Amino acid sequence: MKVLESPFAKNVEATYCIEIGDFHFFSNYVVAEFRQGTNVAFKDFEEIFDLCDEIFGDQPYGFISNRVHSFSVDLVDALENSSKVSHIKAYAVVTYNHNTKRMLAIEEHYFSIKRKRFNTLADATEWVLGQLQFTPRPNKFHPL
DSSP: OOGGGSGGGGGOOEEEEETTEEEEEOSSEEEEEEOTTOEEOGGGGHHHHHHHHHHHTTSOEEEEEEOOSOOEEOHHHHHHHGGGOOSEEEEEEEOOSHHHHHHHHHHTTTOSSOOEEESSHHHHHHHHHHHTTOOOOOOSSSOO
16 A cells, blocks of 8 residues: 555655655655666665755654565665665565565565565554654654
């Protein structure tokens, strides 16, 4: 289920649509929905990481990859660059079919960031918020 079609839509604080997908920002996490057929590489994230830095500052935040579409990940690139993302405290992946689950199992060998798989966006969100020990944090949308 896409974020904007879910009960979480009312809590979206900003949505950024870029070439590789749509990124929905919440108070302390972001949900990525990559476009069908996209090949995702670390360089494609530069714009999103800049937005995360602007919005979350140096606060830890969560990242949810909501895999509503089929896309590929540049695995060599992931191996070389995933450790450069220092402020992501919780990384969840929502899968909706068996093939995506199998691909995720392969990807795990290439990511230095620990990721946890879920079957629903609700479960992923609950886990991310638990990992962040949810307390409102100042950010671009909610300054002190």
